[in-house]
Amino acid sequence: MGAECKYEVSQAAYVKLALHALKHPAAAVNGLLVGRLLDGADAAAVVSVADAVPLCHHPHHLPLLPTLELALTLVEDHFAAQGLAVVGYYHANARSGDAELPLVAKRVGDHIFRSFPRAAVLLLDNKKLEEAVKGKSREPVVQLYTRDSSKSWRQAGSDGSSQLTLKEPSTNMVLADHVTTKKWQQVVDFDDHFDDISKDWLNPGLLA
Template sequence: MPPHTYTVSRLAYVKVLLHAAKYPTCAVNGVLLTSSPPGVTDVVVSDAVPLLHHWTSLSPMMEIGLDLAGGYAEDAGLRIIGYYEASERADDTSLGPVGDRVVSKIKATSADAVALVLDAQALSMGEAGLLPYTASPSLKAVTHSFTLAPPTAPSADSKHSPTFHLAETDLPARTLRAIEEQSLQQELGDFDDHLEDVRIDWLKNSKVTVVVEKL
């Protein structure tokens, strides 16, 4: 089977960045959803569900959040394909032990499981700002490169390794502008927020979805 090609949609990308921007001094994490059926090689990461900014370890809150996100995905005709995280340190782009274990758990049911780690320094330089990891047969995460746009021609590496790109090349600039000018990150809620205020729509984040569609 040829290697997978992952396209990160506008909605998924913006939610990941908003989550990190809302809690810049905390580690944050969440899950990635797809509408692509299992077995295809062209995978679209269509949405993201923000989980935690307090209890980011493998805690009962993490397990509950993952179960609820999985139920939401199933009801919406989607499936969990991956995990994302951002460190409280701008220079830390490693996938932590929690992320490694979550990706391995997802891989048990989805062979195309992936993790995305925020790279704040790359983002500040106009790049996508995401570092992808996939689970190897040994269950140890392997890192890959991420481009703004799909390659115009396949490279030697792409014939053997998965490729990752954004659905729209100007998404980083548009998202950062929405954060700076509209404070859009304040509209996003995660599972931790929901535990403090049950009115917060952490699974769908409808307010954010409406704005993102107009970005």
């Protein structure tokens, strides 16, 4: 399925997941991708990723299914009114040189795949992120993974095709601007929310 589908990531979703990783540079972080499937009559289907919801930065929380289930329920309930659903997952490894998709990302991806068969997993490239925040690159700082017919998660685009695009070409410039103003300090994930429920996991006003 993944080869027949393209994935378009909005500026809001992209910047938010990048800021989440920048807030916790020594930790693995993850989150949910929210969007919708756009079926084109004469073209490939497109998964439009509209937003990202930061989940965790505490290592012991990442694999916990109850935490994931609670987050999924809250996110699905909130975004359903907008016609959006959970369409994928993002992950950033703790070590800057680690470019391997970890088992926890595959497991969460499998879980989302059960309800959304076009699910995407985005793995953040820490080295590309460093270049982007310096204003030196317009390349996406995430790598797309999709699940193939053998139920394995495969890196997309290795055949030269471009399945992943940023909706706004200037997104990395906007990210760099937000880093300059230290917006990453304001990111709230579910770990933060569970520690202090006054902190809003929806991050209203973060990218204003």
